[in-house]
Amino acid sequence: MRRHSAHVDANVLAELNAGLINGRRATRIHAHLAGCQHCAQVSAGLTEVHALLAAVPRPPIPDAVARRLDAAIAAEAAGRSRVAGPGLPRAGQKAFPRAGSARGGSPRFRRRRLASPVAVRAFAAAAALCVVAGGSYALVQLTSPGQPDAGLPSASGGAVRQHGTFAGPLIAPTHSGNAARGSTGQPASGVVSSGIDYQRATLSTQVSTELSTVGSIGAKSVTAKPTLHAATPQQDACVQRITSGVQPALVDAARYQGHPATIIALDQQENQVAQAWVVGPRCSADVSDVLAHVWLPSGG
Amino acid sequence: MTDRSYPDLSDAQLLERHLQGDTDAFGALFLRHRDRLWAVALRTLCDPEEAADALQEAMISAFRRAGDFRGDSAVTTWLHRIVVNASLDRVRRKTAHGASSVGDEGALDLLATQARVPATIDPASLRDTALDVAAALRLIPAEQRAALVLVDMLGYPVADAADVLEISVGTVKSRCARGRARLLPHLEHLRGGAAGAYPGAEEGFARNRTATGSVSPGQGGDG
Numbered sequence: 010m011r012r013h014s015a016h017v018d019a020n021v022l023a024e025l026n027a028g029l030i031n032g033r034r035a036t037r038i039h040a041h042l043a044g045c046q047h048c049a050q051v052s053a054g055l056t057e058v059h060a061l062l063a064a065v066p067r068p069p070i071p072d073a074v075a076r077r078l079d080a081a082i083a084a085e086a087a088g089r090s091r092v093a094g095p096g097l098p099r100a101g102q103k104a105f106p107r108a109g110s111a112r113g114g115s116p117r118f119r120r121r122r123l124a125s126p127v128a129v130r131a132f133a134a135a136a137a138l139c140v141v142a143g144g145s146y147a148l149v150q151l152t153s154p155g156q157p158d159a160g161l162p163s164a165s166g167g168a169v170r171q172h173g174t175f176a177g178p179l180i181a182p183t184h185s186g187n188a189a190r191g192s193t194g195q196p197a198s199g200v201v202s203s204g205i206d207y208q209r210a211t212l213s214t215q216v217s218t219e220l221s222t223v224g225s226i227g228a229k230s231v232t233a234k235p236t237l238h239a240a241t242p243q244q245d246a247c248v249q250r251i252t253s254g255v256q257p258a259l260v261d262a263a264r265y266q267g268h269p270a271t272i273i274a275l276d277q278q279e280n281q282v283a284q285a286w287v288v289g290p291r292c293s294a295d296v297s298d299v300l301a302h303v304w305l306p307s308g309g
Numbered sequence: 310m311t312d313r314s315y316p317d318l319s320d321a322q323l324l325e326r327h328l329q330g331d332t333d334a335f336g337a338l339f340l341r342h343r344d345r346l347w348a349v350a351l352r353t354l355c356d357p358e359e360a361a362d363a364l365q366e367a368m369i370s371a372f373r374r375a376g377d378f379r380g381d382s383a384v385t386t387w388l389h390r391i392v393v394n395a396s397l398d399r400v401r402r403k404t405a406h407g408a409s410s411v412g413d414e415g416a417l418d419l420l421a422t423q424a425r426v427p428a429t430i431d432p433a434s435l436r437d438t439a440l441d442v443a444a445a446l447r448l449i450p451a452e453q454r455a456a457l458v459l460v461d462m463l464g465y466p467v468a469d470a471a472d473v474l475e476i477s478v479g480t481v482k483s484r485c486a487r488g489r490a491r492l493l494p495h496l497e498h499l500r501g502g503a504a505g506a507y508p509g510a511e512e513g514f515a516r517n518r519t520a521t522g523s524v525s526p527g528q529g530g531d532g
Contacts, residue, residue, distance in 0.1 A: 019490040019493060020486065020487055020490045022490070023486035023487060023489050023490040024482075024483065024486045024487075026486065026489075027482040027483070027485060027486040028482065029479065029482055029483060029486060051493070054493050054497065054500060055486075055489045055490060055493060057496075057500045058461075058489040058492050058493050058496055059461045059489060061438060061442055061496055061499055061500075062442060062457060062461040062462045062492075063461060063462065063464070064438060064439075065438070065439045065442050065443075065462060066439075067344065067345070067348045067462075067463065068344075068347065068348055068351055068352075069344050069347075070343050070344050070346075070347035071357070074347065074357075074361045074364070075343060077361065077365065078339060078343065078361075078364060078365055078368055079336060079339075081365050081368065081369060082335055082336045082339055082368060082369075082372060083336065085335075085369055085372045085373070086332035086333070086335065086336070086372075087332070089330075089332070250466060250468045251466045251468070252466070253466065253467040253468060253478060253482070282461075284464055286464070286466065296383065297383070297466050297468065297469050298383075299465075299466065299469070302463075302464035302465075303464075304464065
């Protein structure tokens with residue numbers, strides 16, 4: 010905090026949101042945030058920046074680039090089979106001085122523009138978009154996000170505010186925000202086994218629904234409630250690694266595409282964006298084994 | 310292409326096959342991860358031609374250095390690391406030649422500090438959102454951009470991003486935090502535009518085992 014300003018530096022707020030500030034300093038900043046609308050809005054804006062970044066779809070590799078890389082790799086493979094010797098450059102050494110430098114049968118694309126006018130135009134568009142290359146795909150993804158579903162529970166709704174469900178030994182919250190909202194009741198660590206076979210095509214919807222269901226535990230919901238059981242040490246370590254210490258809203262030892270997998274989800278909070286990871290059985294303190302990831306609808 | 314995609318082999322098995330002389334194995338590995346690798350290069354460099362060059366340089370390097378892979382990280386982490394390093398090398402070379410578009414750091418910090426509190430605005434079209442995000446990303450240091458690309462855009466766990474970038478988890482968090490603060494004043498006008506507008510599930514992080522379904526790079530699932 011600055012003496013000459015009534016407000017907290019945005020960098021400090023960002024670090025607070027990221028869990029990098031703890032203890033009394035965090036308490037002081039939280040106290041300031043409670044009474045300063047400006048800083049509270051800046052803090053919320055920082056989370057929205059993350060949300061905006063997450064909303065930009067991953068650009069698929071352009072066909073021309075994929076063909077170029079395929080050709081380069083094929084040329085390497087052909088060269089290796091001819092030479093049949095090591096001759097490999099050491100780590101850190103450039104594979105070649107410039108992409109497409111002279112080497113037998115190597116890349117057809119030297120340091121030059123893509124071959125066809127269409128490709129040139131595509132690249133020009135990509136240059137303009139930078140992160141949205143492959144505009145048609147991006148547009149489709151941007152304009153049909155998450156299949157808005159009237160029945161889709163909002164991850165930001167009250168139904169998912171059951172962090173106490175997973176508090177306790179499963180995760181020790183490190184984010185001050187999480188600590189503030191986390192339960193102190195220390196119930197049994199929570200891993201559910203919903204029995205759901207999550208599918209790639211419906212992952213977002215399935216996780217959002219499950220978040221809502223889990224959130225209803227302890228309430229009067231008549232929906233089938235998953236069974237809570239204690240996390241194994243490996244599950245604890247895995248979740249810790251995946252969420253970087255943030256308390257998850259859901260840990261579901263279930264299936265994905267027919268195979269055993271664990272779904273780990275964060276719900277939307279003032280300092281975090283809702284998302285879920287699907288991890289395989291090898292997930293531990295040292296290996297993530299992430300099979301899939303999805304950003305979850307914020308519900309507005 | 311599909312006849313050499315080796316759907317039954319894990320990433321590590323593919324790399325092993327490559328080392329044993331299978332001429333198709335590395336291509337299959339690239340096919341499996343190319344969209345994510347492309348996204349990392351493109352978003353880090355903000356220039357598709359530079360990204361294509363960096364990706365090619367990185368893949369040829371990985372092809373030749375496969376024997377260096379010791380299995381202490383996932384194959385996909387290793388590949389991403391090579392691509393990120395190739396991309397950051399290019400950024401640094403451009404910077405050294407005075408071609409950086411990165412603004413004055415002090416001025417940007419000031420902008421971040423003096424972030425305006427926005428009025429409620431109509432959500433911009435999401436296409437415009439992507440364009441504006443792209444433009445804003447150019448304005449932050451490449452190291453922060455790389456961290457944000459991995460964590461905030463591609464959804465990597467912070468621990469994985471730390472492995473890729475070969476820095477500590479705390480440093481990843483710090484770079485992401487500072488990057489968000491720097492981006493905030495440039496994206497204020499878009500606030501509210503991202504609600505519920507996320508692309509679908511993305512696979513292809515790792516293939517430590519097989520038969521988790523067809524990984525179709527570039528195909529979002531839920532959207």
